[in-house]
Amino acid sequence: MLKSQKTKIFTLAITGLVLTQMYQNCGQMGMGGFETLDMASMNLSMGMEGATDQSHPAQKEVLLPTQKTLVVNREYVADLMREIFTSSATPVPNLEALINQWIINRGAQYGLGCNPYGSYSGRDCGGDISNSNLPITTDDNTVRESFRVQFCENVLGMDQGVNAILEKLTNRATAPTADTIRQVYALFYRGDEASELIVNSLLDLDRALLAKNETPLERWRALALQVCESPGWQLQ
Template sequence: MKMLKSQKTKIFTLVLSGLVLTQMYQNCGQMGEFQALDMSSMNLSLGSEGSTDLNHPAQKDVVLPTQKIQVGNREYVASLVREVFTNPAAPVPNLEALINQWIINRGAQYGLGCNPYSSYSGRDCGGDISNANLSTHVDDNTVRESFRVQFCENVLGMDEGVNAVLAKISNRPTAPNASAAKQVYGLFYRGDEPSDLVINSLLELDRAMAVKNETPLERWRALALQVCESPGWQLQ
């Protein structure tokens, strides 16, 4: 009986050990098993634009910043040319009228709104009250340049206009030279030193005028007109 009981005990022990080992293997298999991810629950579906969120806005093209060159408005241009061509000793006829005609009354092209209350006549607005709403600065344009060239040609077409420029040149020679050309350039290009190329170009123009036997006054006129009509002195 003892022997039979001992055999039963061994069988029971083996069965119990087998059940324990089986359970252990099952648990180990579950721990090492690859778990498939539920993509829908994680909301990681990729859109057609490459976005990781269906509610995310579509990607936009990057636009590089641009910078525009700022040119002086009508007040700046008028102030500069008024200073250049004012000559108390021999005033330029109708200087203010020319400035008004080609610069002040051209706010739409030069920029800077007018002041309708500056006078009883509203002269600053050129008869158009809408000019009071103009931007302070506008981009350079061909119409503006045509007005500015008209002003230069009108004021320097008079001998008084040329003499107003000459009155501001120190140690002025009879005919243009490098030093005088730099001074004429400096009247318009405030604070800018002219390059050798610019001065040589102005002197080359003067030599061409001299070959044609033009008078010194006409040579000065051509040099001043060349500088006045160049657009660079309007930059700010």
């Protein structure tokens, strides 16, 4: 009888151990199943997010703003040149034609749209009405500078052009001086005074021309050309 009870107890212990191992295995398998499902869901989610990121447009490179130099338009340049070179004593031949050729008709380079109704001929637009849509001002450009230099060389290539400047100077001696050089500079650079460096540089140029036995008129011509062709008086 005692032996039979021991046998039952042993059998129950073995059965309990087997059942415990079975439940542990099932639990591990269940947890593993959930882990597998969670990893699959995570991979799917990451895959979907990756696909979404790839569909976004690439970021554009951010460019830093640049500051451009604005210069006066054709109307200002034309009025200034007309004021400097107009002379009742020594009229410059074809002054208006030169202003039209190198300044007024070059609106695309100088800026400021033309007025198609300014005359019956439409001369202000140079035969192209699209020039009326030009901006008021423009950036400096090499083509504009070449036109401006052409004007200076043409008008000062004539003695009348040089004399038109000289007659506007006060206390003028035959040869250039520091004071008269400042006055020539002021004709172009309105409201600005010539620095000592500029005055001394122009005086050095005059001395070099004097050493080559150039006449006073040619020395004045060279100095006026230097100032006329310098770009600084166009700055706004």
